[in-house]
Amino acid sequence: MDLRGLLRRAAMQRPAVLAVTLPGATDVRVAVEAEVRRQGWPVAGAPADADLLVVCGSPEPGEAEWLEDIKRSMPDPAVRIVVHEAGQVVRALDRARRDLTDRAVIPGEADADDQREAARREPGGDAHGGRHGRGDDHRHDAHHGGSPPRAPDDQGHPNHSMGHDGDHAVHEGHEGHEGHEGHEIHQPDDHAAHMDHVDHQGHAGHMEHTGHDMHAMGEVAGLPMAERGDDRDELRLDQLHVPIGPGLADWPTGLILRLTLQGDVVQGIDVDHLSVPPGHRLPFWGEPWLRAAQGEEVTRGSAARRRCAAHLDSAGRLLAVVGWDDAAARCRRLRDELLSGASRERISGDLREALRRVERSRTLRWSIAGLGELPSSRARAAGVTGPALAADGDAYDRLLMWLGEIGRGIEGLDDERPLTPDELTGPRGRLDGAQPPSRALLGILPELLTGAEFACARIIVASLDPDIEELAPAPLSGAAHA
Numbered sequence: 001m002d003l004r005g006l007l008r009r010a011a012m013q014r015p016a017v018l019a020v021t022l023p024g025a026t027d028v029r030v031a032v033e034a035e036v037r038r039q040g041w042p043v044a045g046a047p048a049d050a051d052l053l054v055v056c057g058s059p060e061p062g063e064a065e066w067l068e069d070i071k072r073s074m075p076d077p078a079v080r081i082v083v084h085e086a087g088q089v090v091r092a093l094d095r096a097r098r099d100l101t102d103r104a105v106i107p108g109e110a111d112a113d114d115q116r117e118a119a120r121r122e123p124g125g126d127a128h129g130g131r132h133g134r135g136d137d138h139r140h141d142a143h144h145g146g147s148p149p150r151a152p153d154d155q156g157h158p159n160h161s162m163g164h165d166g167d168h169a170v171h172e173g174h175e176g177h178e179g180h181e182g183h184e185i186h187q188p189d190d191h192a193a194h195m196d197h198v199d200h201q202g203h204a205g206h207m208e209h210t211g212h213d214m215h216a217m218g219e220v221a222g223l224p225m226a227e228r229g230d231d232r233d234e235l236r237l238d239q240l241h242v243p244i245g246p247g248l249a250d251w252p253t254g255l256i257l258r259l260t261l262q263g264d265v266v267q268g269i270d271v272d273h274l275s276v277p278p279g280h281r282l283p284f285w286g287e288p289w290l291r292a293a294q295g296e297e298v299t300r301g302s303a304a305r306r307r308c309a310a311h312l313d314s315a316g317r318l319l320a321v322v323g324w325d326d327a328a329a330r331c332r333r334l335r336d337e338l339l340s341g342a343s344r345e346r347i348s349g350d351l352r353e354a355l356r357r358v359e360r361s362r363t364l365r366w367s368i369a370g371l372g373e374l375p376s377s378r379a380r381a382a383g384v385t386g387p388a389l390a391a392d393g394d395a396y397d398r399l400l401m402w403l404g405e406i407g408r409g410i411e412g413l414d415d416e417r418p419l420t421p422d423e424l425t426g427p428r429g430r431l432d433g434a435q436p437p438s439r440a441l442l443g444i445l446p447e448l449l450t451g452a453e454f455a456c457a458r459i460i461v462a463s464l465d466p467d468i469e470e471l472a473p474a475p476l477s478g479a480a481h482a
Contacts (some may be wrong), residue, residue: 011051015100016042018050020070020247023254023468024287025057026284030313031086034336037329045249047073052082052096056398060275070247076105103195135453192414213398237262246274249318252461252467257445258468264454269446286426287309291421293432304412304417306348309338310427311387311409318399318462319358323343328356344413351410355403364396371395372448372460382447383440386429388464395463428467435472 016034021029032054036043044050045180047070059067059082071080081096240261246254254276260268288303316331334351355476358364374384376392387405392399424430427435441464448464449457 001149005104009101012100012104013097014039014041014045015051015079015097016048016049017054018044018070018074019054019056020053021253022057022059022063022069024237024281024472026082026467026469027086028056028083028089029253030284030336030339030447032083032093033091036090037333037336039093041127043047043249047071047423048075050074051077051079052093053078053091054096055080055082058082058084058277060277063101063274066247079103082413124408145287157289164443207289250317250462250465252317254469255442255461255466257449257457257461259449259454259457261454266449266452266454266457269449271442271445273442273468275470276468278472283467283472285313285428285467286431286470289326289424289426290418293421293424295421298419300415300417300419301413301425304415305338307427308406308409308413311466312407313339314462314465315358315399315402315406317465318362318395318459321462322364322460324371326362327354327358342393344410348410352407355407359400359403367400368459369394369396371452371456372398372463374398374444374448378447381445382444383433383435384429384444385433385437385440386427387424388441395459400464428465428470431470438468438470441466 011118017032019029019032019036047053051074053067053071055067071078077100078097079100081092083092148284183323183379224263241258241260243256243258245251245256254274256272256274257264258270258272285306287304288298292303312331312335316335317327319325319331320328320423331354334347334354337347371394373393374388374391376389379389379392387401388398391401424432426437429438446460448460452460
């Protein structure tokens, strides 16, 4: 093994992880994030930075294509695993690390490198080293709506499914590796280049033209051209149709937005989401209240613990989107400690210090204040309940509402009194209303995003943080369902 091979194997001991969560698998995502942090592995913000793709949950048959698009955008040796249950996380990640280490150096690699180098030197050779199946070409397809061929099972790659006994995880990878790309932390305005698309409507392109109003339509290299439309200033500008989600880092699970952009301004939006699997599982964040509605005995302390953890999860996502990564990581660590049963005495001091740091940040307030204004009167008319209604303001006000509820909830962690069946206010609102609270949050998105700058759209979405799992048919007579 040469020096390059040794370096590759060493790098794969700490693979960069990109986690994609499917509806119904929030508990798996939380377990994956906790284990990745415990191992000290880096977290990738985009497929091009990732070594390991972790799919949390059980993919439906129609979801294989966009998941494979993400994997094809990853540099070799790319490995994908599917984790169905939270109890399988540790074993699955350990097996994936060993698989990556084995794939980092393969026999005949030097010959393959020599062939690529020769191809570069030949007249008319591939500028990217002849890697038509991977690399830049497929990264472009995966990010801009191309339609690369479907790969995993059809092309004979190994596919071992992890069952409920936790013995196996789905691993998929390709041999060969030309090194790691840097693990960058992307600010909100950087995310446009790394958004994973669920369908193939694609990014629109431009054709250079001269003269008056000579705008070519049709397709170029399989990508649809931009259309023309009136903007808010009554100018006819290009309209780009950009789908984002559901495989985007720090993005609500399963959410899909199809935006119409003119320049960097959102002019139209269609809201969609992945299908929520029906079944007996309750939404993870609303579980204590829904169990109490079923007649089970649930203490107020356990409900307060779950509410605090849910708000820390939402705050961590918003802070990560804004670019305050260490504060986001701290929120997620405290979330995991709460979910693991940390006592109030143990966690209270660290938690309150973290809350004060976020609340006192003038830079944070300057960054997100004024985005996504939602007065309480408009929220109430749209059926919004919970923190988004009580905040009566913008993205910053909603963040402060989460932090305030966390601070108050800490005092109730040891409350052993039982929840009553009529206490059905979860982290995102009333669970016994005419519709799930997240349905109302999704309904208000077009109004809040229309007219916003593209870089600000993610901040607005993160400040609402709708939970797609709430849209599953509820097996309760007292709970709202989609």
